[in-house]
Amino acid sequence: MKTIGVDVGGTFTDLVYCDLATHKVAIHKVATTPDDPSEGVMLGVTELCAQVGVPLSGIEHVFHGTTTATNAVLENAGARAGLITNEGFRDVLHIGRHQRPQHYSIRQEIPWQDRPLIARRFRKTVGGRLVPPDGSELEPLDEADVRRAAQELKAAGVDSVAICFLFSYLNPAHELRAKEIVEEVMPEAFVTASSLISPQFREFERFTTAALAAFVGPKVRRYIGGLEGALRRAGVPGDLRIMASNGGVATPAMVRERPALTLQSGLAAGVLGGGWVGAQCGRDRLITFDIGGTSADIGIVVDGTYAETDARSTSIAGFPLLMPMLDIHTIGAGGGSIAHVDRGGAFRVGPQSAGAVPGPAAYGKGGTAPTVTDANLVLGRLEAQDFLGGAMALDAEAAETVIARLAETLGLPRLEAAEGVLTILNANMANAIRSRTVQKGIDPRGFALVAMGGAGPLHGAEVARMLSIPEVIVPPHPGITSAMGLLTTDLKYDAIKTQFQVSSKVDMARIAADLDAMRNDLSERFDADHVPPETRSFARMGDLRYVGQGYELRVPIPDGPIDTAAMDEVWEAFHAAHAREYGHAFRDNPIEIVNLRLVGTGTLDKIEHMGATASGSVEGALLRRKPCVFRTEGGLETLETAVYRRDALPAGARLTGPAIILQKDSTTVVPPGATAEVHPSGSLILSLGDIA
Known part of the structure; x- marks a missing residue:
């Protein structure tokens, strides 16, 4: 089977070809085309196929990590979106939870207030109300209100609508009927409902997750549809699979329906690639460290298991998100990070980046700001005539000029200024790793650092030394590790059901029924995606907390019947998880089940190893x-x-x-x-x- 993995980054689009039968591997990089990333993808696929001598018609699978949704949120460049919700709840998206991101700052940014995903004038309310504990109807949905709201949004030029009603996680009927009406009035619009995306409690987070889906939906749908069409027109018959934030891949149909799945698409692929590389080296406690042109992404792998976010910390660009995601921490630190003196006179590096255009001064594309790449070139750590394997020459004179200008501003010798750029950048990245390890009770000295991305191997050893990490792993092709990660994963879908129960009086029949219903839903999705039954597997989990706590911990639910023995195993797993997370457990306290989860996996053929290494000698x-x-x-x-x-x-x-x-x-x-x-x-x- 011949496959291609494609990861679109801020500066370069990385591609890897693998023949799973012969283990032949080839890599390629092309410049990212920010206005339409699919142009760079198609150019890279075409050139890579020519490089390995395989016709486009011979490619059986294309796996893709995309930053389309991520960038739309980070750049606040999504759709003109609207919201339809219950009367009296127009401002849930604005009010939030009265939690301040920075407790003591009086001039902080509150993302959902300072740059709302949906402007207030596009938030409409309608009659109708469902109530707990079972989602029964207190007041019928006012369908005339819904139709009126849709007509007003259409007249205002809204091209995407999120429908979010109270307690829809208990009963989605009102949301689904409202969605039908809006689609009748606005057939060209992207329409979604919170119960289809995140059917779980916590209104603000559920509303915001649906708003994020509406905000990025049209752009993701156009991009995926355009890429799918371009591949077909080029003669690529293979299936397109899109990396999702949960570490699995999804079909284009699934992504068009639930675009928020891709909010951490490319980042997840990098962590998977780093974990795969570590496993190839016999290491299963890893810190993945992916540095590109604009950012550094950090993930944690413990005993072969990828860390996932929880309801307390899942967010993108400051907006809370209720979706399964790998725990990835991103900071603005990369090869294109700009070194500057701030208004207070402090020497800083990033988070501003020179990006792909104009890029660092060394790229010779008109960049005038000193960057990390320029500093590396001045210090001799990059080869001006051997960059990208000789495919691109760096402008050493331009790099010297911008670093000399920075040195003059700082009052330092030129080489001291250049080395200072690297020291500051490395310290920023080391501090970011500390926040994901030391501050969570994890000792990084027991891990290996996987240095990947175009700039990771340049900085990995020095960052590791700052953290007393004894070992750094540099993958065979570090600059395309995210693309490689795409070839190591499976089709993966999640289902969730909020279900409040207490351990002292648990309804095991209800738990079993809900798990069975979720399994049936995922099986129908796998049927629609033509996933063979023999390749499917399912993992059951629950979000639990002690009664009175505000947040949950995720624990496995064993396979087999839901009986007293199985639930005793669940309670014990929660006590153990609480002790690991917080250092103590309350074994006499009642436990509350909050959510049931089911993860369905469709196993795909994947890359096994990188093939033979070179023969020769160090001297050669x-x-x-x-x-x-x-x-x-x-x-x-x-x-x-x-x-x-x-x-x-x-x-x-x-x-x-x-x-x-x-x-x-x-x-x-x-x-x-x-x-x-x-x-x-x-x-x-x-x-x-x-x-x-």
């Missing part, structure tokens, strides 16, 4: 020696540094730093005092020596 891989600048115990020093070709390094090859290792999609820096060894899987293992 040596290109030259040159001066590079590093900070050592004696201060800033210019050291003779060996430069190697990575594709010529055989398995078992061992290098001593300082060294620079070149390849098409990235550059690896082995600092003084560190060693690098080529693992049989093709990854580089950097050992950092004495890090105490």
